[in-house]
Amino acid sequence: MRATRGIFRKVMDTVFLRRCKICNSIIVEEGKRHICMGCWRNITLIGKHLCSCCGKPLQISYDLSEELNGYICGRCREKPPVFDSVCSICRYDGVLKELIHIYKYNMIKSLGCDLVSLMIDYIKSGNGIHPHPNSIMYVPLHRRKLKERGFDQSYILAREIGDYLNIPLITDNLSKSRYTGPQVKLSGNERLRNVKGAFIVQRPDEIRKMNILLIDDVFTTGTTVNECARVLKRAGTDRVDVLTLARAV
Numbered sequence: 001m002r003a004t005r006g007i008f009r010k011v012m013d014t015v016f017l018r019r020c021k022i023c024n025s026i027i028v029e030e031g032k033r034h035i036c037m038g039c040w041r042n043i044t045l046i047g048k049h050l051c052s053c054c055g056k057p058l059q060i061s062y063d064l065s066e067e068l069n070g071y072i073c074g075r076c077r078e079k080p081p082v083f084d085s086v087c088s089i090c091r092y093d094g095v096l097k098e099l100i101h102i103y104k105y106n107m108i109k110s111l112g113c114d115l116v117s118l119m120i121d122y123i124k125s126g127n128g129i130h131p132h133p134n135s136i137m138y139v140p141l142h143r144r145k146l147k148e149r150g151f152d153q154s155y156i157l158a159r160e161i162g163d164y165l166n167i168p169l170i171t172d173n174l175s176k177s178r179y180t181g182p183q184v185k186l187s188g189n190e191r192l193r194n195v196k197g198a199f200i201v202q203r204p205d206e207i208r209k210m211n212i213l214l215i216d217d218v219f220t221t222g223t224t225v226n227e228c229a230r231v232l233k234r235a236g237t238d239r240v241d242v243l244t245l246a247r248a249v
């Protein structure tokens, strides 16, 4: 009898209670979020003082906001990126890092809604992104990776943002033609070699003269989005502005 009651409670828990994907506590707030408020508040937004070219957060100890308007970091001055701007919303650490890992590697597709809500809140606040994108694209997975994971995490983010901004999402045009290993442990030059020539544009006519908003989940050194921007621009795109959920700092 006790065992039956235990199973019954488990079933009821699963059906009616939402548990936080990070700390496993019961979520008391209304809505569909999969994270409790306590964990949600631990997601750190990127600060305001950024390189105006690559979006790198600048290390400053006091308010220099006036002087820093239009500031370009040393790396960008030396070698400007191909993309026109990049905007990242949160720091890739702590709760958010864990969430993105669960989303991608435990393949919990529904977490995409929680993650995209961070991006949409950011856009709503009037921050950042280039004001007139014509279309949305995303950094695609290779077919083999897509098959392993079952969904493309950046496609889901891009689709929702496209819906919110009411601009079309272009799919199956930018594609990854070569399977590449993870970038995580590679040095700058190795990263570059790893992604060089890995993306192709299938239908240049569709993106010619367009302002593209390119979506990715995590910006680490920017090598991948820069390579995508290079390929897109070579195919005739006017602008490529990048928006990523997280940025490694």
Ligand SMILES: [Zn+2]
Pocket (backbone or CB within 6 Å): 020, 021, 022, 023, 024, 025, 035, 036, 037, 038, 039, 040
């Ligand atoms: Zn929690």
Ligand SMILES: [Zn+2]
Pocket (backbone or CB within 6 Å): 051, 052, 053, 054, 055, 056, 072, 073, 074, 075, 076, 077
């Ligand atoms: Zn920079």
